[in-house]
Amino acid sequence: MSNIPSELKYTKSHEWISDNENGTVTVGITDHAQELLGDLVFVEQPEVGKELEAEEACAVVESVKAASDIYAPLAGEVVEVNEKLEDEPELINSDPYGEGWLFKMKLADPDSLESLLSADDYAAEADQ
Amino acid sequence: MPFIPHTPEEIEQMLATIGADDIETLFDEIPANIRCQSLDGIPPAASEMEIAREVQAMADRDAGALNFIGAGAYEHHIPAAVWQLTTRGEFYTAYTPYQAEASQGTLQLIYEYQTMMTGLTGMDVSNASLYDGASALGEAILMAVRVHRKSKSRKILVPASLHPNYRKAAETIVKHQGIELVELPIDPQTGRIDPTALEQYSGEDITALAIPQPNFYGVLEEADELTAWAEQNNTLVIGVVNPFALGLLKPPGEWGENGADVVCGDGQPLGAPLSSGGPYYGILCCKQAHVRQMPGRIVGRAVDADGKKGFVLTLQAREQHIRRSKATSNICTNQGLVVTASTIHMALLGPVGLRNAAALSMANTRKLVEKAAAIGIAPRFSGEYFHEVALQLGQPAAGVLERMAANNVLGGYDLGQVNPSMADSILVCATETKTDADIDRFIDTLQAAL
């Protein structure tokens, strides 16, 4: 089984969410997702300042033979994107929970974090 | 049976293997009530000898005229080697190079094409080509809208000096996506985009400005000034160029301060015969930063398992076969065979040959204008022109052209078709293929037809 850190939150669509405890969260894709996608070659990021709705397709990760949408886990505003991925999309493969983070967003409703999956819930989902 | 190799014995053996009584059985899943009984509207088969005689007769009916029409399709000399090589079966009958290891010929050639086209246009990246110049403009506009995410208007300024059918085709292609093409009028004196009309859009959110060079009337646009306006106004520039002219003209990558953002055009003048309007090919080039928004095939250089260099289709995740409804375009193929011809054509011309052919075309058209002046005919516009010019005849052009055609001289394009106010003017082009005697014949025939 792939790595699913217990301190993070998750979505069914394989995003992880880390609470920065300042009203913002960091979003990335899980180890399981990067394994399924294979070697990534390009990441299309959302614009900083963009207001996202929950579950809105907001970014794309590409491998040689596939392109997959990344969905906003919750409603909020994009405040920063990981610019390193522009030249090194492979960071998502090598370090999905660290240097391979995608973007940070300011949540419209900080309490909405509670609605996301826990590590155990996600592990059960990913198993299916 | 034409093009079917089976002998009766083989058919028997194959049916026995399948376990079917006859070939008809193989169609038993098609509902009987909709089956086609007979194609009565199709004539009986013609042998190669018979069809050759018929087609030769049709070709002869249309042949033999001396042509001075341009208007988006230009007669140039194509070296014999170009199409002899292009119609080699290995180029002619290959498919899209999906299996890179078995398609290195086509792939390397496209990489060479991309290199030549970026050199000619002064741009960073070229794709492997689109269908033609007009549809390439449509794709260039869609691309500009995707690239310029900050611009919300989806308004594109398209000058009236751009080929009328390019404007129509682009409209067809983009109109269902909430994009508005706004016509920018020309200055009736110069035949160029009217700078005061452009000025009215300063400060407005305009996604892109299309700049034809040379424009439909053969006139050279003030590309640097127009690009500078766009740069100040945060508007992208789409260059629409004749690549043949780029042997002499400043490439769009060098217009203004930073150059055009997207460049399109028709590759026909570089190796494609007139051929009733096609197949030609569409050029599409862009700045490096925009490459992921480019539609169509792109070839890249790669290394193989032995570390040896070669070529592959790359950046495929932009395309319809992967991204389906989210693709940059529905386009699948390029115009591979015409690009093959064009690449060989460019290699045979080289930098000096292209420049000299372009210069001779320009000089021949000037010669024609000088001789026309002697019979009282002058250019309609004052703007500098490349190898095509609008001449004002002082009487309905349609009748004059008809009388010239009766003498087997195709004297030009009737501008009344574009704009009724120009019904007394023709668009004429004398490329490097025209001799002094040809130009004299044009003038004599024109004079007689006036």
Next chain:
Amino acid sequence: MLIFEHATPGRRATAQAPATMADIDLPKRFARKSPTGLPEVSEMQAVRHYTRLSQKNFSIDTHFYPLGSCTMKYNPRACNSLAMLPGMLNRHPHAPLSHSQGFLQMMYELQEMLKEVTGMAGVSLTPMAGAQGEFAGIAMIRAYHDSRGDAERSEILVPDAAHGTNPATAIMCGYKVREIPTDEQGDVDLDALKAAVGPQTAGLMLTNPSTLGVFERNIMEIARIVHEAGGLLYYDGANLNAILGKVRPGDMGFDVIHMNLHKTFSTPHGGGGPGSGAVGVAERLMPYRPIPVVARDGDTYRWLTEDDLPDSMGRLSAFAGNAGVLIRAYIYMRMLGKAGMPRIAEFATLNANYLEKRLVEAGFDAAFPQRRASHEFIITLQKEAKELKVTAMDFAKRLLDFGFHAPTTYFPLLVPECLLIEPTESETKEEIDGFVAAMVAILEEARNEPDTVRSAPHTMPNRRFDEVSAARKPDLRWRPGE
């Protein structure tokens, strides 16, 4: 070696362009200062270079090329040599009607023949490729609904087995896409279709035979469901070769179709184009055909343009599409004639069913073993991938070493580890038998020396490429000084 690496400054293929530069008065602000970067080579260097490049290609003229969904049949040489008669090549697209009657007659007769073989009321030849024909077709559906004030129709239905162009096209025409699932037999799931149609349905795009290589048996029921909901039925002609002269799209209830003339009517694929995607329409879509169209008035022919078809969905090209391709299709159709058309479907189908049967007998798994193959069929190497760790891609690459172009791999997406195989009618029995022998030999290798298969090809100009690095750091042109 690239053509640029053969170049030497000052060398020229002098004979083929003016030797000196004419005097011109080009103002400085328009003039080019930077080099064009074109190579400086002799004519013979160029001829040798491109001849050698051509030899690195597989092609129909050199190899069996059973690329499913692409109809890689023999391209008769007469079609090419006649299309390249000077009278054909030198005709300007704006030539007056007095100098166009030969060409227009040919185009008119081509329109008429295509109407006959498809059962449609009218044809337009202008779309320059299948994808452009699709676009024209869906744009016509849109124009039809709009003209009736039926603006609520916002959705195009597409089977999940469809080619990627179908959904991409619907989006370009401003529609939303709804996918319809396929049942286990490879037919459209009728219950799902019934549940999906409604007042929002603009139309359904269907390929028949489908991309799964089987004939859609419920086509009349599908047509009824879509039409009763007020939608129109679009036929993707990718697989027309399978049914030519056997059953016509017009008789199956389709309102609008495109044809891939580069498949069914044997115009060359040219390394990826030019194609031609002529469209056919039923009576109610006649006003919306893309322009120009050729018409006959008595003994003369002329173009129909904006004045004649004011409700047209528009123009798609600067002139009238890929005329040179259309000429080739015309000549091919004339050489086939009335009796030759259905024979195309018959022998394409015979070859496909024979090849499928032989592969199944050799131990391969057909994706739809209970169905007749159309002109193509799918085998799935799921078992081999699982048990032997040798994938469809490995088989495809190893086939190259045996002198066969690979079938289409990993399409349609519905069938895992698939090869979509289309032998076409022009192949001989012994060629097909040779392909079976190669597949059997590769299966044997997969069992005994799987690394040979996994690392194939071994005899091509290149081994397998690192496509990941190529996509991460795209190298899209040569630069001087390399």
